[in-house]
Amino acid sequence: MENLKTILSKAVVDIFKQKFDTEIAAENLTFSDTSKNFEGDITLVVFPLLRYSKLKPEATGETIGNELVQLDIVESFNVVKGFLNLIISDTYWSTYFKGIFANDDFGKGVQKEKKVLIEYSSPNTNKPLHLGHVRNNVLGSAVAGILKAAGYQVHTCNLVNDRGIHICKSMLAWEKAGAKDTPDNTGLKGDKLVGSYYVEFEKSLQAQAQPLMEKVLAKDFSDINKDEKQKIQDAVSRYYDADESKKADLKDAVKTLIRNATPIMHEAREMLQKWETGDREVLALWNKMNGWVYDGFDVTYKALGVSFDKTYYESNTYLLGKNIVEEGLTKGILFKKEDGSVWIDLTDEGLDQKLLLRADGTSVYMTQDLGTADLRYQDFKMDQSVYVVGNEQEYHFQVLKLILKKLGRTYADGIYHFSYGMVDLPSGKMKSREGTVVDADDLIDEMIATAKKNTIELGKMDEFTSEEAGNLYRIIGLGALKFYLLRVDPVKRILFNPQESIDLQGYTGPFVQYSYARIQSIMRRFYKDYQELQVQNLQDLKPIEKELIIKMSQYPDTVEFAASELNPAKLVDYIYELAKLYNKFYSELSIFNDGDDNTHKRCTLSLMTGRILKSGFNIVGMDVPDRM
RNA sequence: GGCCUCAUAGUUCAAUGGAUAGAACGAAAGUUUCCUAAACUUUAAAUGCAGGUUCGAUUCCUGCUGGGGCUACCA
Structure with a gap:
């Protein structure tokens, strides 16, 4: 499916041809996420276009905006200084979402010839x-x-x-x-x-x-x-x-x-x-x-x-x-x-x-x-x-x-x-002569033991067999460890604080895993109460629902970006943000007590979020549990 | 000495040259008759210093300061 930026880029190029009689290259257009302080789903930065429009930033934004709203997908717009904020129609997001929902390989890039060792x-x-x-x-x-x-x-x-x-x-x-x-x-x-x-x-x-x-x-x-x-x-x-x-x-x-x-x-x-x-x-x-x-x-x-x-x-x-x-x-x-x-x-x-x-x-x-x-x-x-x-x-x-x-x-x-x-x-460099080296096996064991201790303290182990429990502790412990190591830009030194690394709250692997497990819990309940998920048009999108869809839409670009930068932290950070947004969605809206339409809609969104969380985690070598 | 690299809230990390610099931990205050509170909401809190390029610099360039690395008949 054609990407939003691609559609908008083409339109803007056309507008410049017709309104300003100049050819601009689509690659030169900078779209960015709309800042939280303004209304909009996506923002076109117009500053770089002033030399083509020969107008002031506001006037340029207005001109482009007035043309873009002619498109079905652009519902309205606002211009703040040199920023053209676009509000995209629910219809577009609905159609877009159905497209990615049907795509089992969502996020994966097209096969390339290039071979890497x-x-x-x-x-x-x-x-x-x-x-x-x-x-x-x-x-x-x-x-x-x-x-x-x-x-x-x-x-x-x-x-x-x-x-x-x-x-x-x-x-x-x-x-x-x-x-x-x-x-x-x-x-x-x-x-x-x-x-x-x-x-x-x-x-x-x-x-x-x-x-x-x-x-x-x-x-x-x-x-x-x-x-x-x-x-x-x-x-x-x-x-x-x-x-x-x-x-x-x-x-x-x-x-x-x-x-x-x-x-x-x-x-x-x-x-x-x-x-x-x-x-x-x-x-x-x-x-x-x-x-x-x-x-x-x-x-x-x-x-x-x-x-x-x-x-x-x-x-x-x-x-x-x-x-x-x-x-x-x-x-x-x-x-x-x-x-x-x-x-x-x-x-x-x-x-x-x-x-x-x-x-x-x-x-x-x-x-x-x-x-x-x-x-x-x-x-x-x-x-x-x-x-x-x-x-x-x-x-x-x-x-x-x-x-x-x-x-x-x-x-x-x-x-x-x-x-x-x-x-x-925290004590400085690891030095084998001073015995400060952290052994890999010990570290892994410690992470798993901490995961076990915390999980048991939370009293969540009633439904688990001992084998399932052991597996869960391993998933959580390793998730915490790997996330801790991956979230930092590779070029930077890592300060490994043993205390912090085994944190299971906040910006951590278990946070994402917990979000995933919540979604699975939702889906278990859903399939118990309903026959099958109806992927309908997504109507009356609440702001947080739309935010979630927008965030999901950025997954393929993020994978591509992480690959071009060879930087797992980019993907890990994105997955965390998605999980965080989902938790907000989860606490703001009721999934099962707001009418059947909303139940189907929100379960569809939940299911898709879960798929992305899992896919993203798996890509960088982490696992997610079905319950925790 | 030379080369490379890093410097952002108290702490650990974010920010394809774009708006009022985001998170997490820690601190302060709140949310549970309702889908998993490992969650959510709110408050306080930061770009090492000096120049330059640019409409716009945390980001690019130069210098300085500070940390780390390399400069082995180690790997």
Whole structure:
């Protein structure tokens, strides 16, 4: 069906042709919602048209308004300064509403050719998922859902960082602790077990690094092996020579070198090299421990309700990356330093030199990302590739895109880093060393437990079986959590206040869910009392009824907008507003005590509202309950 | 130092360059013989600072102040 703005745009273009003898482009017309302080269903902003009309704002508005009321759909108008407020006829809204009511796919965009691949989650296998990953997963699956709803061909993937020094640290610590704990004999979730050994490793590392640091700062280098001695001596003298203002940074630099110079780090790096050369024992251990981690991740993903069309593993792609590095060397895009390390010089692009292969031949993050990029393109041939990764990696993706471009990869242009802000706690940043990281599983459990507690307190569980109840708590708890994370513009940091996040009132997921459940309750009663819903002409629309229809009419545009902006918050906010408006409608008007016509009309409106609330929530990965 | 990013009621968030800047929480007051009060109604309360572009700036540009990030042979 033709959209209101389209109809009005055409009419206004005609008016300008006839009245002012000028051609204006329909795209230049700005229609906006009418401000609450004025009467109208939709507003045309006439300021931009003054140069065509050559009249004052009021006169221009009057002229356009006088012509528009000739249309059946425009009932009346008023002009305030440069704003032409139009009142649209009930007949139009009635016809329009019947159209969208009959459309099962209302809100969904037309199918598009464009193919998009969305990568999100991307965990490391050395520790469990935390709140930061939760934001990533929730955003990633929401963006995928929105693009799908907007009509794009969407695929999702996960890139698991399953190899590298971090997992070797856990492996080493596990071996040193006797190599006997398993998820089975400890009862721990696999990722938790492996993560605990990562923590163990860090403790041992700390224990070795601290005395070494003290010695070195006292200029005693006897415990440093000769390969590292020179660098460390240099760093220490830079530290002592520096001004006060720079001392902290330079001390950190020394610390980093010291950490790398500890015996336990040497062991970890040896293990990594063994891994890269295919040492069977190391590989077996690696497989075993990663397997535990995947079992653990599966539980978390399932609890979060996210999934992927394809999972990539760095262990399968880093070699491809090494080949690409070779290719780059051959093409003269990359260069080798004396120590054998490979770099790209991006100083011409305003960036720095970037390492692609270590001196010992092992690969870094960038190396495997190059390989993965090629592989993904072979698999999906996508037009656009969205990486949902935190904003601390903006530089990385800038470099990745540049390198791929220099290598002549045509798909490089389609690479888009969906960069989102970090999650902070009221106490500040999450820091694993300080134990302030919010664990994903714990968080989910806590949300569900709070949902349970509140629901029981409200005494609403009489009609539920225990299975239904458990399901309800899960829907509410996750709805609260996801809504809390999605309602904020992705580019912004989120302040995660545990207290607030589990609020179930106000601007929250449960508010929307409650509105939906209310509607279902209405509809249950309706079908009990009446045979079937008669979708008649909607007559005598009350202001709130019309407002509700207008709000519903904006759903498809909102989905489209959220897709073009890649911003789930736009859709989430709209759904909340619709629910809020519905609650107002619900309290202002009686559905069952105002005559049969009104009952049918208001149930039709209720049913449609419910469909949109559900559809919108589902798109971004949330669920709604039939009763709560 | 360089690059990127953010700054709006007491707090957490909104506002395709458009009207008198919206919500929620918190604060104050009210609504339940009637469809689910996890709701609704009312009150008080905000654009960091200084310029510029524009008919019009919270939005775009410049500078400043403040927070965060990046600038690793970590990922």
